[in-house]
Amino acid sequence: MANKTENQKAWLFVLPVVLLVAFNALIPLMTVVNYSVQETFGDNVFFWEGVKWFEQVLNSERFHAALLRQFAFTGTILAIEIPLGIAIALTMPRKGPWVPVCLVLMALPLLIPWNVVGAMWNIFALPETGLLGKVINGMGIDYNFTQQPVAAWLTTVLMDVWHWTSLVVLLAYAGLCAIPDAYYQAAKIDGAGGWAVFRYIQLPKLKRVLTIAVLLRFMDSFMIYTEPFVLTGGGPGNTTTFLSIDLVKVALGQFDLGPAAAMSLIYFLIVLLVCWVFYTLMMRNEEA
Amino acid sequence: MDFSWMAWTWPTIAFFSFVACCLVGMMVWEWKDPGGGPRRGILTLDTTRGDRLFISLLGSAFIFLGWLLVMSTPLWGGLAISLVWIVFVFRYV
Secondary structure: OHHHHOOHHHHHHHHHHHHHHHHHHHHHHHHHHHHHOEEEOOOOOEEEOOOHHHHHHHOOHHHHHHHHHHHHHHHHHHHHHHHHHHHHHHHOOOOOOHHHHHHHHHHHHHHOOHHHHHHHHHHHHOOOOOHHHHHHHHOOOOOOOOOOHHHHHHHHHHHHHHHHHHHHHHHHHHHHHOOOHHHHHHHHHOOOOHHHHHHHHHHHHHHHHHHHHHHHHHHHHHOOOHHHHHHOOOOOOOOOOOHHHHHHHHHHHOOOHHHHHHHHHHHHHHHHHHHHHHHHHHHHHHHO | OOOHHHOOOHHHHHHHHHHHHHHHHHHHHHHHOOOOOOEEOOOOOEEOHHHHHHHHHHHHHHHHHHHHHHOOOOOHHHHHHHHHHHHHHHHHO
16 A cells, blocks of 8 residues: 555656546536526626526426436336347357357447447337338337337337447456356366256356446446437427437527536536446455 | 637636646645545445545536536535535545
8 A cells, every 4th residue: 555656657658538538527517517507598608697507407297207217218228238248148158269250249239339329229110111110010019219208118128238238248348257167167066957056156247347337338328319219309398308409409509608508517427426436336246 | 929819707717726726735645645535434335535626516516507507606505515425425426
């Protein structure tokens, strides 16, 4: 511990990153804080409003509804993507010629830009012309994601699962590959079954990568914008208007920069809190 | 250099100066007493001084938001609870 602080020259290596973060994160964040306590009608003219916008956002039913939708969406996709990702990773081969094939197939959805994913799923799920929409309607189920809230939700969730489960798969697969063979040999000697190996060897060893997977997927899905915006435009009505879509509507649609800044700071604090709680809980389990 | 586009106000300058002073203060504290003062507090979390600063600032932000939601302005009550919270975190967490 005592040696930790002795070599201070190493900090110089961090300096470029600090400068970069200052310009792309810190200065914009400071500007947002400045905007959140003022009103502007453009032309760089600002009027002091104090904490009025924070109070307005905190009491706004529209914000509560968007926040609730956001938590529901994030909870749903985490509940699907994490177990599904682990399950797929478990079935993937660890050796042999199929390994690169599986890895490339898994990586493919991650390579597609978000707006393209939205457009693809929009075309794919259209009830009249899309393959998915046509098939579902052909089975006698009334499905139209542009008009039915439940169908819009299902399509959005399905799109996110399709796009991002691969990330969980690749992380879980990397974690599985890092487990030394000795653990499996010991389990075999003890006569452990498949479930026991998963519960007492694989899952504990995956804890760190799964922490990263949950945090990444939480943050990404909590800030999701492009895919649902292209797919449903936040509709029908406001049923798929998540926090970031609502934020953009306030900031750019209505040009209410003050309320939008206050909203984004509350949004930021929620993300920060949930990430800290996740991280702390998972790291505590690690030590236990 | 013109920073008018950042729309600075005295309260926001004071806020960021406070955060900067906290960070400088933590550096001086670390320099005087290296190692970060790790301990396990009443929440059974392993924390260093930096962690405790983070928890107290994040908690204070939510205390202010909660006060604003329930009691509205002025925020003196929120400030008082936040100060108690900061002392609590640095003393016991």
